[in-house]
Amino acid sequence: MSEHILVAVAWPYANGPRHIGHVAGFGVPADIFARYHRLRGNRVLMISGTDEHGTPITLVADKEGTTPQAIADRYNKIIGDDLYNLGLSYDTFTRTTTANHYAVTQDIFRTLYERGYIIRKETLGAFSATTGRTLPDRYIEGTCPICGYDEARGDQCDNCGSQLDPTDLINPRSKVDGQPPVFKPTEHFFLDLPAFAEQLRTWIDQQHHWRPNVRNFSLNFLKDLKPRPITRDLEWGVPIPLPEYVHRDDKKIYVWFDAVIGYLSASIEWAINRGDPDAWRAWWQNPDARHFYFMGKDNIVFHTVIWPAMLLGYGAGGQFGAHPGGKYEGIPLQLPYNVVSSEFLTMEGKKFSSSRGIVIYVNDFLSRYDADALRYFLTIAGPENQDTDFTWAEFVRRNNDELVATWGNLVNRTLTNVYKNFGQVPQPGQLTAADEQLLEEVTTGLETVGDLLAAARFKAALSEAMRLAGQVNIYLSEQEPWKVIKQDRERAATIWYVALRCVDTLKIIFTPFLPFSSQRLHEYLGYDGYIAGPLLFREVTEADGRTHRVLTGEYEQWVGRWEPSALPVGQTLRPPQPLFKKLDEQVVEDELARMQSRATG
RNA sequence: GCCGGGGUAGCUCAGUGGUAGAGCAAACGGCUCAUAAUCGUUAGGUCGCGGGUUCGAAUCCCGCCUCCGGCACCA
Numbered sequence: 323m324s325e326h327i328l329v330a331v332a333w334p335y336a337n338g339p340r341h342i343g344h345v346a347g348f349g350v351p352a353d354i355f356a357r358y359h360r361l362r363g364n365r366v367l368m369i370s371g372t373d374e375h376g377t378p379i380t381l382v383a384d385k386e387g388t389t390p391q392a393i394a395d396r397y398n399k400i401i402g403d404d405l406y407n408l409g410l411s412y413d414t415f416t417r418t419t420t421a422n423h424y425a426v427t428q429d430i431f432r433t434l435y436e437r438g439y440i441i442r443k444e445t446l447g448a449f450s451a452t453t454g455r456t457l458p459d460r461y462i463e464g465t466c467p468i469c470g471y472d473e474a475r476g477d478q479c480d481n482c483g484s485q486l487d488p489t490d491l492i493n494p495r496s497k498v499d500g501q502p503p504v505f506k507p508t509e510h511f512f513l514d515l516p517a518f519a520e521q522l523r524t525w526i527d528q529q530h531h532w533r534p535n536v537r538n539f540s541l542n543f544l545k546d547l548k549p550r551p552i553t554r555d556l557e558w559g560v561p562i563p564l565p566e567y568v569h570r571d572d573k574k575i576y577v578w579f580d581a582v583i584g585y586l587s588a589s590i591e592w593a594i595n596r597g598d599p600d601a602w603r604a605w606w607q608n609p610d611a612r613h614f615y616f617m618g619k620d621n622i623v624f625h626t627v628i629w630p631a632m633l634l635g636y637g638a639g640g641q642f643g644a645h646p647g648g649k650y651e652g653i654p655l656q657l658p659y660n661v662v663s664s665e666f667l668t669m670e671g672k673k674f675s676s677s678r679g680i681v682i683y684v685n686d687f688l689s690r691y692d693a694d695a696l697r698y699f700l701t702i703a704g705p706e707n708q709d710t711d712f713t714w715a716e717f718v719r720r721n722n723d724e725l726v727a728t729w730g731n732l733v734n735r736t737l738t739n740v741y742k743n744f745g746q747v748p749q750p751g752q753l754t755a756a757d758e759q760l761l762e763e764v765t766t767g768l769e770t771v772g773d774l775l776a777a778a779r780f781k782a783a784l785s786e787a788m789r790l791a792g793q794v795n796i797y798l799s800e801q802e803p804w805k806v807i808k809q810d811r812e813r814a815a816t817i818w819y820v821a822l823r824c825v826d827t828l829k830i831i832f833t834p835f836l837p838f839s840s841q842r843l844h845e846y847l848g849y850d851g852y853i854a855g856p857l858l859f860r861e862v863t864e865a866d867g868r869t870h871r872v873l874t875g876e877y878e879q880w881v882g883r884w885e886p887s888a889l890p891v892g893q894t895l896r897p898p899q900p901l902f903k904k905l906d907e908q909v910v911e912d913e914l915a916r917m918q919s920r921a922t923g
Numbered sequence: 924g925c926c927g928g929g930g931u932a933g934c935u936c937a938g939u940g941g942u943a944g945a946g947c948a949a950a951c952g953g954c955u956c957a958u959a960a961u962c963g964u965u966a967g968g969u970c971g972c973g974g975g976u977u978c979g980a981a982u983c984c985c986g987c988c989u990c991c992g993g994c995a996c997c998a
Contacts, residue, residue, distance in 0.1 A: 335998055376998065445996095460997060510996090534939095539927060539993090551996055578998065619928090620993075665928080666992075702946090703936080708929060709991065716935070716947095723947065727960055735957035742956090782937075785945075795961060804956035900958050 325612065328605045328656075329356040329368035330585045331410075332617035333418070336372040336397035337379045339683045340404060342712065343667035343674045344618075346700040351664065351780050352616035353410040354701065357834035357854055358775040360411075360877055361884040367605050369588035371416035371423075372398045375559045376577030377458055381498065384453070390558045394419055402873050404684040406857055408693050409837045414592040415873035418560075418584055421864045422594065426587035426642055427580045428563035430632060431552075433640035435564070439514050440552065447510075447555055448476070448488045448503040450496055454572075456555040457488075457496055457503050464491030511562070512549035513579070518631040519547050525657065526626060533707075535619075536663050540626035550628070552579040582629040585615075586655070590642060595862055595872065600648070607638070607650035612659035614778070618666065625661045633657055662778045665705035670713050670917070679920030682712075682913075692903065694836040698725045698784075701835055706781045714913040718905045729791045729832065730839075730902040735798070736821045737846055737898035743807060747822060747848070747893045748815035757820045760797045764790055764824045765886045771831050772884060780835075787831045794824045819891070822847070826887035829853070833882055839901040844882075848893040853882035 331352040334340050356368040374394035383390045398417050405415060416423070434440045448457045462476035467490050476488035488494060488503065495502050526540050552575060553562060559574025567573055586606065593601035605611045615625045636643055637654040645651045666673075672680050687696060699720050703710055740748065753761075767790040774783035798821060807814035826847055833840040833854050844853040857875040864870075 333998095337998090373998070378998075447996095456996090458996065535928065542926065543995095548995085554996075576996075578996090581998075620998080622993095623995085624998090668991095708936090710935080713935095719947065720935095722958095722960095726958065731957060731960045733957095735960080737957095739956050785937080788946090796963095798956080799954070799962040802954080802956085805954095807956090902958085904958055904960090 325364045326605050326608055327359045327364050327366045328613040329366060330615045331370035332621055333370055333373035333581050333584050334401050336374045336394045337382050339400050341674055341681045341683050342687055345684055346667045346704045347618040347664040348616040349410050350697055350700045354780055354834040356411055361882050368412050369414045370412060371584055371588055372401055373581045374418045380558050406873055407688050411857060411875055412873050414588050416588050416591055417870055418580055420870055421866050422591045423587040424560050426590060427560045427583045429640045429642050430583055430636055432563045434635045439517055439635040441512050441514055442509055443512050444507050444509050446505055447508040448505055451501040451504050452499050459488050461497045462488045462494050462503055463497050464494035467492055508555055510551045511553045513552050514549050515547045515631055518634055519544055521634055522627055536622055536661050539622055543623045543627055552576045582624055603650045606655050607653040611656055613656055615658050615661045617663055619663045622663050630657050665709045667705050668711045671711055694839045695721050697835060701780050701784045714910045718909050722904050726902045726904050728788055732791050732795050733825055733843055734900050736825050740818045741895050741898055746895060747889055747891050748819050749891050750816040750819035751812045763793055764827050768827060768831055768886055784835055791828055823887045823889055826889045830882060846896050846898045848895050851881040854880050
């Protein structure tokens with residue numbers, strides 16, 4: 323009955339710290355989904371890591387006079403800490419500069435090459451005159467041959483909108499150092515996407531459970547498929563596993579090609595690290611396993627078209643896919659079951675921009691506010707179906723008027739009353755119709771919220787959870803146990819017992835969204851153990867002696883279950899504290915001023 | 924230009940054929956156990972504009988206006 327669920331989360335790029343828009347799009351929704359399925363008793367494997375190759379990282383390294391690896395190390399650490407502090411419960415959050423990832427990437431490249439899905443082609447490339455490195459089209463600017471705009475980019479003119487080729491530009495120059503680029507022929511490898519067009523079309527066409535824009539966008543993309551380059555003239559990347567290239571340091575596998583392979587390599591690493599090297603196959607070569615990918619809308623086609631094409635081409639082949647004589651022999655790797663794409667978050671009405679100071683980094687945010695407050699906002703008001711705006715005023719309002727007032731206050735008023743008057747879960751008397759009805763409504767709500775979560779409808783799920791908390795507040799207002807207790811202690815005990823049972827069930831309902839406060843509530847209610855945690859870092863040593871840090875957790879020890887409360891009568895409560903902090907209105911002004919000083923400073 | 928998405932109450936957003944919704948903001952009232960939190964009542968929209976299909980349209984079709992993304996060697 324227990325299902326294998328792969329939660330594949332987009333890989334954050336390690337050229338800087340990540341802002342809250344990044345985690346809004348994939349990190350938080352993926353974690354809510356993973357936590358729900360674990361509570362349900364399903365076998366979840368949630369994997370990701372930092373994406374550490376590519377030109378942007380080499381540019382940061384050049385600027386600081388250090389190596390790309392040093393930059394990747396720094397931001398892998400910062401990003402990993404951010405995700406830990408947000409409570410994102412990865413089974414493995416690793417990185418793309420591991421020996422394991424190189425091996426898996428090269429195996430896929432080699433296998434696709436041998437099967438004829440990777441083709442060689444000579445192209446004209448642009449190189450920096452000073453460093454000899456490839457210059458991506460967007461790092462070249464010059465005068466537009468069509469409209470004469472003198473800051474047109476190599477790929478497009480922002481003035482007239484024309485699609486350009488870098489060789490079209492008049493007086494082309496590098497945006498990095500101002501020098502004219504050198505154009506010379508260079509051989510590259512291309513993934514033969516058109517070879518998979520029919521298979522992909524048939525497959526995507528059947529995915530009616532995808533969000534409509536994901537499916538439509540992908541089908542449309544298939545109409546004009548071209549072979550796509552998967553190598554670059556760059557020293558920073560995974561070596562091309564062919565004898566004439568493997569030792570060259572001027573041509574590597576292109577970063578996007580290795581990044582998507584991370585989903586597979588991180589799964590394999592997870593299995594190796596737990597001492598059961600074939601364990602990943604229960605997700606990847608099990609036809610009943612379901613794979614859910616979480617990312618921003620800019621990444622859709624990588625997950626619906628390109629990565630599936632790679633998986634189709636690889637099948638059950640290569641060094642990792644084959645399982646000679648084993649249970650999974652000949653079973654091809656699983657395609658995505660659902661691709662959950664989010665829209666974008668904006669900041670006070672503008673696009674996030676590190677250079678312009680319109681940004682709030684995760685670590686900065688969490689230094690002043692709680693992770694659960696951020697998780698609440700990003701879920702209830704996040705870019706699930708359309709672009710949404712983060713404003714400090716709205717953050718403070720949602721925190722104070724919704725999270726604190728509705729759920730936090732329900733917990734607080736219930737716990738303080740019971741703790742003060744009984745000190746333990748009171749013995750109820752005969753339940754009235756109103757009592758039964760409320761318990762029934764909350765129990766039904768557990769299923770409703772669960773169904774919404776399973777369908778990746780996070781905003782609707784959290785709204786329903788909040789509505790249920792409101793129902794319990796209404797119940798208390800009607801029953802007035804603080805009055806009843808003056809004449810009828812047994813009836814008051816019954817009312818508080820009912821409220822506690824509801825709070826205990828709501829604790830489970832809120833756990834995927836608000837893991838930190840749910841754990842505290844769990845303890846106030848007198849329970850022991852981790853309802854859903856904790857996360858931990860583990861230092862991993864590979865065969866070549868190098869070490870790296872992995873974010874993981876002991877999720878098999880969670881005591882939480884997606885089931886209605888079975889709160890034992892007589893259980894001793896612990897002294898309660900408010901679950902959430904109310905924020906002063908002054909926060910809005912302070913944060914806007916802080917942003918203003920970043921923008922001008 | 925091409926492709927995609929949005930335009931619903933003052934604000935933020937739900938709602939894919941069957942009498943227009945939620946939260947907040949507003950007005951009034953109740954309660955006072957609780958982080959002055961809570962509960963109730965009221966008010967508030969020709970669902971961007973025009974046309975069409977239908978017994979019936981925010982929802983389907985056509986046209987238009989407007990905003991926002993993507994357009995591939997960016998990850």
